[in-house]
Amino acid sequence: VDHVSFEDVYDGQRQAAIRLATMLTGSRAAAEEIVQDVFLRVHLRWHEVEHPPAYVRQAVVNACHSHRRGQERASRREASVAVVEAVHDPVPDHGLRAALRALPDRQRAVLVLRYFEDLPDEEIARLLGCRRATVRSTARRALQQLREVVA
């Protein structure tokens, strides 16, 4: 990555990364946390990163997935119940966005990557670690669910 600096990637990708992470986690606060962690890792491995934007996107997707798993684990701990519940409070908005938020993580991720990031299914499959057919079926189920909600 000798043609681009870390600062350039940071400036150019950070906000997009926050958008993506916010949509994947449903929390702006968590997204900022994740993105800062991602960029730190990118910085530490800067000389190993061949395609920074792709690396950042992959790292954000992975970190969001990890984040959700961590929340699920934390929610099982008695000491954290109150706080985690607060973080997971359903957002009191209505309509399509609320329905998007309510989708299962994988379904929401597929829709965000497909319709917001405009990524091809093949790339989505790579990011999510699944087959392209799985991306298609997941998207179909998600869209059907949304259609029922907003109908």
Next chain:
Amino acid sequence: MRDDLGPIEDRVRRELAAWGNDIDRGVPEGPAARGPHASVGRPRVLAIAAGVLVVALVGGGVVAVAAGGDGPGDEVVAGDDSSATSAPVDDDGAVEPVEACAPPPADQPASDPASSAFALDAAAPVDGRIAVEVTADLLRLPGPDWGISWDDHAVVQQWTGSEWIDAYAVTGIFTGDPAWAPLGENAVDPDRTSIHEGTIVLADDGRAGAFRLALDAVASAALEPDQQVRTTLHAYWTVPCDPVTEPGPGETITSSDGVAPNGTGETTGPTSVTEESTVTEEPVVTEETVDPACPWVVDEAARFASVEVGGHTVTFSWEAQVVPDGPTYTDDGVLDVVATIVVDGRSNSGFTGYERSDLAAQGMFWWGAALGDWDDVDVAVFATERAPVPTGTTDLAFPLVTSPVIPELGGRLIVGPAGTIAIDTIVAEGPQACDG
């Protein structure tokens, strides 16, 4: 080929686009973003990391808001020992030497300006606190409906031998009432004076030299606050130099910031100030800095030390991503500092410090860190929220959370002009065991 589900796809696309715009504009996302977690910064992160960490952070406390100077001339404070000096940073980022024990200027008044409607009475700080009394002469103000207040920005300045420079950041808020109040409210007849009392808390004290407190008193009309009279008041004191640390003839004493206070520029300490206005430091640990009675407490002189805490070896280092010619904060409100904490020789993460745009209006600033994977956090380092200080100095607290030991790391973030950033004076403290 993608499935065609008709208009729902377009609606999803539009809604996601709108969502993205809302994120960019900082529109609150709901309870997770605008609830109590956002207001205190870190707890939500703790919830993400591990439930056990939440309790530890709540016990970490909140540190006072800092107020710093701005522009060229702002200080870089290095070290906390009593012989340390302050050094202003000029336009080029060079550190100007400061004569710590310069005698006070010959013409210093007891308080000035004598002709103003106000007078300030303040003594030398005791335990980092300055008792302040501002007196207003009612008869000198434009009208009976005017009132007075204090500006909440105050600084302690040190005499360098040729000029006054900002020396100590004022972290505390007046414990008196700096808010506007009608003059008659505190009037003391028959003197027709209004007396306001309060306390100023400093980020630091104890250095030798000649100092003065600069405090703005403001008188304004009751119904038209824009009509005001602002007067900067000064109160002076001197802290004699310790004979042991005072340089003798031909002797050079090097302060902990690596700059000889006599201005020779000789450096023997770990600090160097580069031409790029970046203050860099290397870990320095000496056995003498550890209090044997409280082994996890490291003396203030130990900076960036490898600290033994609760059986863990914690090493703190940092790297500033300085914006060469721009402001310290980027357009995104990010303070470009990356710091790394290594525990027991391993770390796959670190932390960055930045100002959250949605908290900026609340005067919040926070740092965070996690060690280990998010999925399996066994050691984590977090900071409580701070006040954003475009330039200036603020103290930081880093609750280091382990189980069962919950010590805290503390430090000082120094933000100078033109992106100069340093973190200084890392200390470790036990939970409560050493309080007594």
